[in-house]
Amino acid sequence: MQPSIYLALDVRSVEEARYFLENHHLEGVPVKVGMQLFYSEGHRIIDYLKRKHHPIFLDLKLHDIPNTVYEAMRQLALYEPSIVNIHAAGGSRMIEAAKEALIAENSQSQLLAVTQLTSTDETMLESELLIQKSMAETVQHYAHISQESGADGVVCSVHEVPLIKQYCGLDFKTLTPGIRLANGAHHDQTRVATPRKANEVGSDMIVVGRAVTQADEPKQIYQSIVKEWSYASANNS
């Protein structure tokens, strides 16, 4: 079965990642490797995590001209991550190029497209990105072009999941970062929600970073998140 909770390993090195995972007994949990760790370590971190049997979401959010994304995605496919992603804002031709690259490498990786970052709010959408539509309309539109272009799903906030499921169908995956336990610090995120809410509205996967990595007792918080998610799952079925 596909993992549903990815731990964002936003640390600087393989050593730091290893220390965190081993010290807090999180061996084998599904992890998300983002720009910070991949840019500093490259294949070393992937090799390490694969050796330790961690399912990997390689969160590099490719966004470039179609040919560059095609060639870059072929390289990323060689790492055999469970999930890779791109920015939907790159447009349909770019998303298609990413998908074609995965097919060319016979990759099993799921391709997800980032709709609008969970740090973006309505004000920023309008005044900085000059997008005149609401967040819901924008995310729905990006999900639509992503689906039409061959993506397996999208990255969005929990708040847009019902709309996407209604519009794109239940099989179209939603992965939601911006996850916080009730009363947890939001940091730089604006569109946040609890693991329970994420599950209740039909999110397929969540990403949890600082709520765990910056906690005094990371393992305990991780377990609370798993428990909330599982509790909601049991009550949804």
Ligand SMILES: O=c1ccn([C@@H]2O[C@H](COP(=O)(O)O)[C@@H](O)[C@H]2O)c(=O)[nH]1
């Ligand atoms: O819209 C997005 C897309 C990706 N992310 C990534 O998820 C984690 C979230 O970390 P927290 O510490 O739980 O806030 C982080 O690595 C982001 O790069 C996102 O937050 N929003």
